[in-house]
Amino acid sequence: MEPVVLDVGSNLVKAGFAYPDQDPSMVFSTAMVKTKDEEPEKSDSEDEELVLEDIVNPISRGIIKDWELMEDLWRYIFYTGLGWEVGNEGQILITEPLLTPKVVREKVVQVMFETFNVTGFYAVEQAVLSLYSVGRISGCAVDIGHGKTDIAPVWEGALQHNCVKRMELGGDDLTKLLLEEFSRNNSERKLDLATAEMLKETVSAVADDYAAIMQDCPVEEHILPDGQVIEVGRERYTVGEAFFQPSLLNVEELSIVESTFRCVSSCVPSENQRQLLENIVVCGGTATMPGFDARFQKEANLLATPSVRPSLVKPPEYMPENTLRYSAWMGALSIRSAIDRKRYRNRLCILRCTLECSFLWL
């Protein structure tokens, strides 16, 4: 049986068996629904009207916060979604956000072996896997997800731990910004968070020149799922701009491009910096916004010294279309055989027999 690759993000679960060059077989919302007897479970029915308080999420900003919910979610993935049978579980390759606390990682391992009886376990940082997904082992991954953003220089497969940056900003913050902007311009109309998120995914875009588009921005009509027609104008570009001007989100952060350059410039030796900037992987759902790559490239060109040509790496043509959207999951496919190899045991890979002898590898 192929190992299972699991990338459970703040917004989307990406899971499936590690068959080469394929999208994850399961992609669905991480959010769960609290049913009337207080038991949270995945909702298959769209009929019942849900109120916001019914929706719970075991993950916040990439990190597991509710272990009971998380176990329910894993159980659903393994036994209902992927068809594992109790007593015949397989191996698991799990993706981790940057700077995952050690206590969280230890607990994941414990639950995987003790509750789910996995026969092998391996964990790798999402940003490193994103680089692998485009066939690189050296470069800088910029993963902009729902709850967090990870910037990770990687040299010859090794994460440069001292140079990474984790920003507590993601698509969720953009959704809330859209909601705020929309309410300010349309005081008589109220949108809920789910509608705002859907709207964001449909209309938001990054302007090549934000100041210019703000001067002269077309207003477009959009039909919401409930049939309401709304007008969207500048909001769509304000949302797109937030990663380039984080002050729009009321946070003190450098722009995403400056942050990337800052991480890379702290890498030693300095000869490596050029290769890192010439192999940038911009990935994650939020970075799929139209115009994001072009603007990133434009600003990177302006920041770079004349001898460096910053470049955003694209996946090879034979890879599935959604490779950058699911990059951590896709990158994990390239190391799926790792959990069978002895030489990985001293890192984060353990087989059941290794675990029973020692827990020291953490």
Ligand SMILES: Nc1ncnc2c1ncn2[C@@H]1O[C@H](COP(=O)(O)OP(=O)(O)OP(=O)(O)O)[C@@H](O)[C@H]1O
């Ligand atoms: N076309 C789009 N425009 C803007 N945002 C988008 C678009 N498509 C997806 N998103 C956003 O991308 C985010 C989900 O991305 P992703 O799957 O990378 O996050 P995640 O892995 O669940 O979260 P994290 O890695 O932060 O824990 C959501 O906020 C979603 O609204």
Ligand SMILES: [Mg+2]
């Ligand atoms: Mg993610």
